[in-house]
Amino acid sequence: MTFFNRLYLKVYLTIVGTLVLVIAVSALMWRAGPEMEVARSAFEMASGVAAAALAEPDAPPADQQKAVERLARLLKSDLALYSPDEKLIAATGAPLPTPTEADEYERRWYRPDRNRPIWDFRLMDGRWIVLRPPIEHHRGGLGFFTHLAVVALLLAIGAYPIVRGITRRLERLQRGVELLGAGDLAARVKVEGKDEVASVASSFNRAAARIEELVTAHKMLLANASHELRTPLTRLRLGVEFLKDKVDPARRAGLERDIAELDQLIDEILLSSRLDALHALEHVEDVDLLALAAEEAARFEHANVAGDAVTVKGDPRLLRRLIRNLLTNAERHGKPPIEIAVAAETAGVVLRVADHGEGIPEADRARIFEPFYRREGSPSAGTGLGLALVRQIAHRHGGDATLDVTAKGTTFAVRLPHGTH
Numbered sequence: 001m002t003f004f005n006r007l008y009l010k011v012y013l014t015i016v017g018t019l020v021l022v023i024a025v026s027a028l029m030w031r032a033g034p035e036m037e038v039a040r041s042a043f044e045m046a047s048g049v050a051a052a053a054l055a056e057p058d059a060p061p062a063d064q065q066k067a068v069e070r071l072a073r074l075l076k077s078d079l080a081l082y083s084p085d086e087k088l089i090a091a092t093g094a095p096l097p098t099p100t101e102a103d104e105y106e107r108r109w110y111r112p113d114r115n116r117p118i119w120d121f122r123l124m125d126g127r128w129i130v131l132r133p134p135i136e137h138h139r140g141g142l143g144f145f146t147h148l149a150v151v152a153l154l155l156a157i158g159a160y161p162i163v164r165g166i167t168r169r170l171e172r173l174q175r176g177v178e179l180l181g182a183g184d185l186a187a188r189v190k191v192e193g194k195d196e197v198a199s200v201a202s203s204f205n206r207a208a209a210r211i212e213e214l215v216t217a218h219k220m221l222l223a224n225a226s227h228e229l230r231t232p233l234t235r236l237r238l239g240v241e242f243l244k245d246k247v248d249p250a251r252r253a254g255l256e257r258d259i260a261e262l263d264q265l266i267d268e269i270l271l272s273s274r275l276d277a278l279h280a281l282e283h284v285e286d287v288d289l290l291a292l293a294a295e296e297a298a299r300f301e302h303a304n305v306a307g308d309a310v311t312v313k314g315d316p317r318l319l320r321r322l323i324r325n326l327l328t329n330a331e332r333h334g335k336p337p338i339e340i341a342v343a344a345e346t347a348g349v350v351l352r353v354a355d356h357g358e359g360i361p362e363a364d365r366a367r368i369f370e371p372f373y374r375r376e377g378s379p380s381a382g383t384g385l386g387l388a389l390v391r392q393i394a395h396r397h398g399g400d401a402t403l404d405v406t407a408k409g410t411t412f413a414v415r416l417p418h419g420t421h
Contacts, residue, residue, distance in 0.1 A: 012156075012163045019152035026148060051123045054081065065090040077131045084126035099128040169197045176204060185212040268385040271321070272371070275392045283315045289349060289416075290342045292316065296323045302336030303327060310344045312416050314397045322393040322401075323351070325386040326412055330355040334410055348399065348418050354411040365403055390414065 053074070055067040064081065068090040072079040078093030086098045096102070102120040120130040172189050179187035187208060191201045290309045297303035312319075323340075330338045334355025341352045360368060367373050371388040390412070391401040399416035 011167065012160055015159045015163070016152075016156045019155055023148045023152060050129055051125060054123075054127075057125050057127060061090070065092075068092055072131075075131065076134045079129065079131045082128040082130065084128070086128060089127070094132065096130045096132060099130055102130050166197060169193075169201065173197070173201055173204060176201075176208070180208050180211070185215055268389060272385060272389060272392060275318075275389070275396055281315045281318075281396060283317070284313055285316065286311050287314050287316045287319055289319070289351060292320055293323050293340050293342055293351065296320060296327060297338075297340055299324075300327050300331055300338060302331075303338040303340060305340045305342075307340075307342030308344050310342060310349045312349050312397070312418065314416070318393045318396065322390050322414065323353075325390050326353040326414075329386050329412075330357075330410070333357060345415070347415070349416050351414040351416070352404070352411055354409055356409040359405075359408065359410050360403065365405070368403055369401065387412075 050071065053067065053071045055063040059067075068079055068081050069092045072092045078096055080091035080096040081089045082099060083089055086100060088098075096118065099120040099122075102118045118130065118132050120128060122128055169192055176187050176189040185208065188205050189201045191198050191205065288309060289312055290305070290307055293307075294305045297305045327338060327340075330353055334357030337356065339352075339354045341354075343350050343352075369387050369391045371385055373388075387401075394401040394414050394416065397416050399414060401412060401414045404411040404413045
């Protein structure tokens, strides 16, 4: 998720953008509204009053100066009178700029004296008046739009913790959903407040608790049923032993294979249930993966081992079962020779088991690690749990098991980190 796709940022920027839009619209409405018309009318009235107080345009310069001084005393302002072409006619008080310079002065971002504005307006006869009123703005005072901007800033600052608090709870809820989806059935989220987000969090906790109860009950039922099957299986094995002289040898051999397959199925179901219930490995020690692979390969006729002598931390019994299941799968569904390679990588260790069979069709590759999945046309021998257990054991060691597509044959790769989880 990119930074600008975060929900809290979207909500917060929406609020800030709305405040900026309010300021912009207020400015436009003020400039086009009746307030500006009132201001224009006031300047027109002031222009008329000033024209009446001043001397006529063709009056002598002395009369022009007296009239300007009289108007300046009346307004208590610095005042200058300019001709239509902006030539100074008369002035009193501090020096003032021409009308053009006054407009530029007011628009300037930095002014030497920002506390006293300079006004200029044109008389009906074309002359210009430039004055500096006695009004001094309080230093640090705020104009109307500056006031709006400060209010918007305060609202933005105040809205941030509220928006972030809501979305932070949603993010915790998202993490809880992700943990539950990843298999952590004990995942719960903290319920804060009494709003809709808190209601969703409560619903999630109830649903997660119910799922945990159902899955736990299912695991217990599966484990207990598998355990209980041991007793009739033992009786069957004893019965076959008693009948060994009375039953046809071929039939007896078939019964023994069936019993062995049932025994293996029960064993793998129990192991799968136990792995599901584990939150961490029960036994962790340093394991020489190459030596362990060599020991298991010795049980198979056409298995070769090569690679680096690397050590991983894990449960040796589970890792041994992982290698044995891969070798059994290669022997059962592939063709010799079976090649085992152990190599050290930057991120950890990789164990590869390859055979020289026909390979796995593309349609079956996505489901090859599913429990009890058998490819169409594959041998009926096997429980269908071997590769599923391989991936479970790899996950319990913080790694993964994948199918590597090669030009010929089948290669399974198990990647394990240097440490354990």
